[in-house]
Amino acid sequence: MSDSRVWSYSAVLMGSPILLKLFSHDEALASRVFSLIKQYEDLLTVNRADSQVMDINHAAGRHPVVVSRPVYELIKCAKAASLLPDSAFNLAIGPLVKLWRIGFKGDSVPAADEIAARLRITRPQDVILDDAAASVFLAQPGMEIDLGAIAKGFIADRVRDYLYQQGVSEGLINLGGNVQTLGAPQGGWSIGVKKPFAAAEALVGSIEVVNKSVVTSGTYERYFEQDGKLWHHILDPRSGYPLSNELDSVTVISTDSLDGDIWTTLLFGLGVEKGCALLRQRQDIEAIFVSKNREITLSSRRQFRFTPLDASYRLTD
Ligand code: ADP
Ligand code: MG
Ligand code: MG
Structure with a gap:
């Protein structure tokens, strides 16, 4: 958002660009937030030998x-x-x-x-x-835990808790795919939903939230091509192959970013129809599905406002 009162701080941690937005000029607080992230990364990473x-x-x-x-x-x-x-x-x-x-x-x-x-x-x-x-x-030799799908959400929640504890009532942390927000500057935080396989800034829409986490998982984030097929990084633990269905991305709106992380993966596995059916039983979790055929489906919109931004996508809720 363009608000002259916002101070932005950035770093590269967990292999991602990290962005912190505050409503005060507080370099010391920003660096404490970045060390907190690093501390948790050191405990949870599987990309180094010693966590x-x-x-x-x-x-x-x-x-x-x-x-x-x-x-x-x-x-x-x-x-x-x-x-x-x-x-x-x-x-x-x-x-x-x-x-x-x-x-x-x-x-x-x-x-x-x-x-x-x-x-x-x-x-x-x-x-x-x-x-x-x-x-x-x-229990089995060769087993390995991988928290790559949830570490960012967990850490985003710890940053939110820390900021509240420090007396910050409005702020935003973006851990590259995981956004956690505090408060409601100008009525809400505006967060973009990326256009799959397009330039980094291209959006299919934007949503406005208050005190919510917004998590997106997309096949376009990490993949390779072989034999005319696209092989992406969200694997189906039942088959051992990348999850293959109608989806390009799932965005989840929830209070905790950890829930957002878990649900993006669960919903990726379910697809649009089954995913929406399951979410009817959940007041606290909402999702935006972006399909390969350029349809955008909202499971509901209790906790956010959605603004479409790309005319080549059709909204189907
Ligand atoms: P992103 O990298 O876009 O944030 P995710 O949050 O979905 O995407 O995390 C993907 C990572 O999670 C993978 O790189 C891998 O480390 C791990 N992962 C892949 N498939 C699964 C799965 N089915 N369940 C749990 N973790 C997974
Ligand atoms: Mg993620
Ligand atoms: Mg996920």
Whole structure:
């Protein structure tokens, strides 16, 4: 939004451009927010050898690992989401993510028997939790937890809590795909919904929210092309292949960004029709589906206002 009272601070963390907007000039607060993000990234990353999550992975098939409470609670929540009936979300997807290497050097379609072998070590039931000890044990050798789909949401929520605690009542944090907002400057925060496979600034619409998280997951974020097909980074834990349906992206509006992260993946797995049906039972989660055939479907619009911005897309709610 263009408001002369807004101060923007940026950094690159978790491999993404991070943007913080505040209504006061407070360099010190911004740098405390960025260190908080970095602190959590250090606990949760699987892109380096030495995080708490990697400690769990290194001990797979051997012994439980005690982790800090917030990491334990996040893993517990991720396991519960993975065990929902027919869930497309799976916290133990690590071996498949590593096999596909989507978005990294050398990505190509793996052999079917390799995919089948990895599927056998991605069972969420084999993530064994001990509440009293706050320990996590991966029961099969080779298992790997991957929190890549939810780390940003979890961290965005921690930043929101920290800002409130610091007396900030209006602000925004964008962790690259995960936006969490505080308050309602000029009646609401305006957040763009990206146009799939277009220039970074191109939008299919924008939404206005107050005190909400807005999370988008899109096939266009990371992918490679082979054999005339597009292979993207959101994998179907049931087949071991990228989720394949009518969708280009799903945007979820919720209070907590962690819910937004989990639901974008669940809804990607369900598709538009089943996704909307499930959301009718949820007051707190709303979604914007953008389909390959250029349709935009809103599950409802209780928590946001939507403005279409691209005439080549049709709104179908
Ligand atoms: P984005 O990278 O656009 O934020 P997501 O939030 O959906 O997209 O996160 C994608 C990442 O989540 C992948 O790179 C991988 O690390 C992990 N992942 C892929 N498929 C799944 C899945 N089915 N369940 C849980 N995590 C997944
Ligand atoms: Mg994400
Ligand atoms: Mg997601």
